[in-house]
Amino acid sequence: MKELKLMKGNEAIAEAAIRSGCDAYFGYPITPQSEILEYLATYANKRTGMVVLQAESEIASINMVYGAAGCGKRVMTSSSSPGISLMQEGISYIACAELPCLLVNVMRGGPGLGTIQPSQGDYFQTVKGGGHGDYKLITLAPSTIQEAVDFVKLAFELAFKWRNPVMLLLDGAIGQMMEKVELFPQQERITEYEPWATTGKPKNRERNIITSLHMHPEDMEKTNIHLQNKYRQIEKEEVRYETYMCDDAEYIFTGFGLVARIAKKAAEIARNKGYKVGVFRPITLFPFPYEQINNYAKKIKGILDIEMNVGQMLEDVKLAVNGLVPVEFHGRTGGMIPTPEEIVEKFEEKIIRK
Amino acid sequence: MGNERLYLQEELYTDDHLHHEDDICVRENIVYQKPSVLLDNPFHYCPGCGHSTVHKLIAEVIEEMGIQEQTIGVAPVGCAVFAYNYLDIDWSEAAHGRASAVATGIKRVFPDKFVFSYQGDGDLAAIGTGETIHTCNRGENITIIFINNGIYGMTGGQMAPTTLPGMKSTTSPEGRDVNFVGYPLKISELVAQLPGTYYVTRQAVFSPNHVRKAKKAIRNAFEYQKLNKGTCLVEIVSNCPSNWKMTPTESNMWLQDNMLKFYQLGDIKVPKKEEAK
Numbered sequence: 001m002k003e004l005k006l007m008k009g010n011e012a013i014a015e016a017a018i019r020s021g022c023d024a025y026f027g028y029p030i031t032p033q034s035e036i037l038e039y040l041a042t043y044a045n046k047r048t049g050m051v052v053l054q055a056e057s058e059i060a061s062i063n064m065v066y067g068a069a070g071c072g073k074r075v076m077t078s079s080s081s082p083g084i085s086l087m088q089e090g091i092s093y094i095a096c097a098e099l100p101c102l103l104v105n106v107m108r109g110g111p112g113l114g115t116i117q118p119s120q121g122d123y124f125q126t127v128k129g130g131g132h133g134d135y136k137l138i139t140l141a142p143s144t145i146q147e148a149v150d151f152v153k154l155a156f157e158l159a160f161k162w163r164n165p166v167m168l169l170l171d172g173a174i175g176q177m178m179e180k181v182e183l184f185p186q187q188e189r190i191t192e193y194e195p196w197a198t199t200g201k202p203k204n205r206e207r208n209i210i211t212s213l214h215m216h217p218e219d220m221e222k223t224n225i226h227l228q229n230k231y232r233q234i235e236k237e238e239v240r241y242e243t244y245m246c247d248d249a250e251y252i253f254t255g256f257g258l259v260a261r262i263a264k265k266a267a268e269i270a271r272n273k274g275y276k277v278g279v280f281r282p283i284t285l286f287p288f289p290y291e292q293i294n295n296y297a298k299k300i301k302g303i304l305d306i307e308m309n310v311g312q313m314l315e316d317v318k319l320a321v322n323g324l325v326p327v328e329f330h331g332r333t334g335g336m337i338p339t340p341e342e343i344v345e346k347f348e349e350k351i352i353r354k
Numbered sequence: 355m356g357n358e359r360l361y362l363q364e365e366l367y368t369d370d371h372l373h374h375e376d377d378i379c380v381r382e383n384i385v386y387q388k389p390s391v392l393l394d395n396p397f398h399y400c401p402g403c404g405h406s407t408v409h410k411l412i413a414e415v416i417e418e419m420g421i422q423e424q425t426i427g428v429a430p431v432g433c434a435v436f437a438y439n440y441l442d443i444d445w446s447e448a449a450h451g452r453a454s455a456v457a458t459g460i461k462r463v464f465p466d467k468f469v470f471s472y473q474g475d476g477d478l479a480a481i482g483t484g485e486t487i488h489t490c491n492r493g494e495n496i497t498i499i500f501i502n503n504g505i506y507g508m509t510g511g512q513m514a515p516t517t518l519p520g521m522k523s524t525t526s527p528e529g530r531d532v533n534f535v536g537y538p539l540k541i542s543e544l545v546a547q548l549p550g551t552y553y554v555t556r557q558a559v560f561s562p563n564h565v566r567k568a569k570k571a572i573r574n575a576f577e578y579q580k581l582n583k584g585t586c587l588v589e590i591v592s593n594c595p596s597n598w599k600m601t602p603t604e605s606n607m608w609l610q611d612n613m614l615k616f617y618q619l620g621d622i623k624v625p626k627k628e629e630a631k
Binding site for chain 2: 023024026051053055056057059060063064065066067068069070071073075089090093097198199200201202203207208209210211212213
């Protein structure tokens, strides 16, 4: 029987974490995502024995994640933009040590202390690095609360499949709004541990060491080559995207997360005005659907990329299009959310009348 | 191993009248040997450095308690960054200053394991002060081994939060000016104030007598983890011959004359007798 509930985004993510058999959550309050910690603190331990610990900072949180993820457990943290900035050093260590874990960023407007309103300003930080060194986070960008729920489970699966941290990247609006969600059944918690985990060294195996330190340049380069090979494989196997009315489209709106929902409405309005517009929504921001966008670019006249920032995913869309058609941009920042009418107006101004 | 000869081979004997069967060099007569938990990798530490001694003591304690299979260590950033090369247990190598947060993560998901962090003074008392205080304040049931030699060793002798007043370093070339950079931080006295700590002690390893006492303290700090009563911190006042620019012997003399005056040895917080049973 379907289990349907009306839930707030942040609470739905927390519920999905419990149902995914998550073993531990470490986090620090920050708007607009504190409900994740609050919900887990209220229900998680009672229901599954999951550890939920409020840390003294985001820096401590991410390092607790490092310790617990190194034990082979299903571990997560969540925060919002400034807090995620504080975690970057730890995320780099986690990526290098190849620890599976779930990171949730409910983005708010920046830079700086910014605003507590929704934003998509952390695309670069998430997809292009954020922390130091050459590493990648598998990045899932839900556009509905249902997707946020399903992606929590998927994120843990991908994290363990690839031994890689996975980022669930959404904006404050998805975190704060309520929608109908179908919940998946409770999953078992981990009882058997990965062979690399620090579980205490039995006599019959070598000691396990979780580290990101490789003092000899040859070893460090070897580690980087290994990581890059893994990322290339992820690019081959894990690209996810959604298309909407793209089959006969002459123009395409690109956008991720919340913006893609607004873009769908905008595309419908544009179609009523006689423009054949479709929407292409990358679901995985890494790996990015370069090839799929490039294939559409061969058949259409132009792209309008829409984001709640000043043009971050835009760079990847342009790389994908590779000059085949014009790529224009419309962005809002500071917690402002574009309307469908506004998008159509910008489309006519920047692409049709140009 | 029975009566196997350990060190003396028969061909080395020149005195044929000796009865080999009565040889005293048999395993049951051993009074001292390298702990099995200590690996054969040669230490990278400078000659005379206290780190090697403390590593050996931890290895002995783990072996004597029989907890090798249940122990997870957390290495710091600093001279002891390679601690995981020396003890035959599972290890997690933490970011600079974050060892106690990493240890918290491990202990919270494996509450029945023995978890310890091994940290220097820059790691624990400067960049990681927040994590140290909050770990102790939460009363995490972990053991913190804190090596205090009053200087940043690995980066080449810069001033640490623990550098003594007037003490020279590469970043306090005229000696630590307390009016400009403040006084050294007595982190053990500080965390002993917190209800979360169960056992806080300051030890040293510059003489055989002090080594024995330090080992006992480390043993206590691991034994107490079984009680789930709070954080145990063992500070070891140690030396840094290379960056103090002294011979090992000189450094141990200087340690006694200077470090111990500021960092007095002894227990700072001990469990009440009825509690520690």
